[in-house]
Amino acid sequence: MRKLFIKELTKANKKKNIYLIINDLGFNVIEPFKDKFPDRIFNAGVSEQNMMGMAAGIASEKCNVFVYSIANFSTFRCAEQIRNDIDYHNLPVTIVSVGSGLGYGNLGYTHHALQDYALMRCFSNMIIMSPGNNNELVSIINYIRKNPQPSYLRLDKNDQIDKKFKKIKVEPGKIIKLVNGNSKKIILTTGNVQNLALKIRNKKFKNHSVYSMPIWGMKYKIKFRNLIKKFDEIITVEDHLHDGGFGSWIKECLVNTNIKTKIKSKFIKDSVINKVGSSDYLLNKYGPK
Amino acid sequence: MNKNIRNIRSNILNLSFKAKSSHIGSCLSIVEILVALYFNVLKKNDRFILSKGHAALALYCTLYEKKFISLKNLNSFGSNKTTLMNHVSHKVKGVEFSTGSLGHGLPISVGKALKFKTNKERNRVFVVISDGEINEGTTWESLMFASHHKLENLTIIIDYNKIQSMDFVDKVISIEPLKSKLLSFGCNVHEVNGHNIKSLKKILKKKNKNKPKVIIAHTTKGKGISFMENNNLWHYKNPNKNELDVGLKEINNRYA
CATH class of the missing domain: 3.40.50.920 (Rossmann fold)
Structure with a gap:
């Protein structure tokens, strides 16, 4: 799903008001966005708290920010920045977490995302976006581009290829x-x-x-x-x-x-x-x- | 300028008494910094973040002096139903960003400065952090990022009043040698008497190139009221009626 996410995000950034912030991660994934919008992507290095606060700062200046990392880094490590800076101010930052659940199985417990919903769903303004297939992911990116808000996008690590693309429409609370x-x-x-x-x-x-x-x-x-x-x-x-x-x-x-x-x-x-x-x-x- | 300084300090004292709020010392140490910024430096499109959010009252009193908020609004500080809480709230007119947990304002400011630089906008970002915030890891994360990206549109003012919550900074965790630390992190560093408006103005207006500007403002916690100066009791305590009266008298004499 990672590559599809970058592909769709690159496509969506027509007005160049999207910033992509990465956490020194995304090798061989984020390049299409970087090639097209080299001045809209920043590597925050290994500093999740500064990254999340910075994302809120950029978002507070009328931009939509996507923060890309592995689920364990972009949640608990910077929970207070998510709470105080993003959710409290209701800013359009989408936290993109790769490796949902046991996606990084053999990297061990430190890299498992088993409590991330628990944290992210206790913030009042935050929505959880958890696609189960590529069709849902494409529709989710479309939704969040049209409705920018604090959001948590939880992605599968694997780049599964669906046999056939089917256009669907996702909305909050819709099944x-x-x-x-x-x-x-x-x-x-x-x-x-x-x-x-x-x-x-x-x-x-x-x-x-x-x-x-x-x-x-x-x-x-x-x-x-x-x-x-x-x-x-x-x-x-x-x-x-x-x-x-x-x-x-x-x-x-x-x-x-x-x-x-x-x-x-x-x-x-x-x-x-x-x-x-x-x-x-x-x-x-x-x-x- | 003395009139503004006098009014802000008097209002801080009066409202701390009325609301029984803490952090008077932290508010009194940044009055001149706020006056220099709001009355001499900040332009329409500039941004100001008070990262030491516990000094909210000093900011609210300054915003009142600048007619951003009404007297009625200011007087609601700390009471039921008001948005003027003890830590800076973006729900108050003129406030850029809510803070309260230390180490947040600088990353926010870096984000804003980065956005302006990327878009070739001339807006500048000013942020006041406390000496206690130097303990926070985010301060150093942000400095590394800001200097790497040459955010020359960012000015960081450190309110170096030498006292943090529990004790003197030197006794808690020494932050010295502060200037050389900041220099080694790639900043343009200046030192100034943080209660001297003229010096503050000069340094704040000084042209800045290639690196973020950091101003170490040497200040006195509780500045302006003799029995509050350099005493961390006034990080917590609010004045009783007698202390209020004596304090107001001192302020009127000092800043006549």
Whole structure:
């Protein structure tokens, strides 16, 4: 998804009001943007806090800023800059994190993004954008270009090639059907585990429909309630811990309501992962089943 | 100019008393810096960030002197429902950016300066940081970036009042030799008496090339009121009625 993201961003930067800030990362990925807009890309070096504050500073001067890094660096390391500088001021900075979930499996626990939703979704203005396929990613970039705001874009490390490009439209709180089935019982997934969600369906819930939800966040909880109540059962699937994750978000949407929809959640095992392995291996061992 | 300085210091004292707020010493040390900037240096398109956000009251009193905010608004400081909180808020007219946690204002300023430079805009960025902020890693991250990118449109003023929250800076974590540290990070460095308007003006207006400008402003915490000067009790305490009266009298005499 990384290369597709850069390709789409390069295409979108017609008015040159986009800045791309990188964290000394992105070798063999960011070059197309750099070649086309050499004065709109800056390497902040290995300094996440300055990078995030600087991004807010640029954004405060009527520019849209994309900060590109690996998920663990661009979240917890500079959490206060995200809170005070970006979210508090409601500035159009998109934090682009590569290596969602266990994407950097064999780099070890320091590089796993298992708590990033928990952090990013507790900011009032921040939206989570977690595409599950290339179609969703293209639509997300289109959405954020038209609606610049504090946002967290969580990308899969791998550059998967979809067989066929299909134009879709994503919006906050909107769900997108992936597989037809029971209209009242659904599997709902966000981010890079669509294939896993489909596997779970085929193995255990053959009649359920499967939906994806690429954009969500604190400010859409009330809107989403109305959608949830249409279903009898929702099974959430994500590559994140349960605590502070997508499934928890759905459950929080229902707090203090009389909505009877049954929510079940599938997530990454809630413990520190000390073993190394490929992302597929780790996902198979510790991921949703 | 004395009139502005007198009014700002008196208002800081009066409002700290009324709102029972802390950080008087930190506010009093930057009054001349703010007056020099707002009354002599800042132009329409320039940006000013107060990174030591706990000195918000000094900024609000200066904005009142410059007629950005009304007396009614200023007098709401620290009360219920107001946006004039104890740390700088961008919800107050004339304030560029909210701060409060140290080490944030400089990265923000670097971002703004970078944007202006990239777009060949002539806007300048001024930021006041505290000596305590020198402890923050972001200060040095930002300095490295700013000097690497030759952000000559950026002026950093260090309010070197020598006292941080708990004790004298020298006793907490010494930041000396400050000037040579800043020089080695690639900045144009100047030292000035931070309470001398004439010197401040001269250094602030001095042409700057190829590097960010850093001004080490030697100041006195609690400046203007004898019993508050150089005493970190006034990082926390607010004045009682007697201290208010004595303080106001001293300010009126000193800045007549």
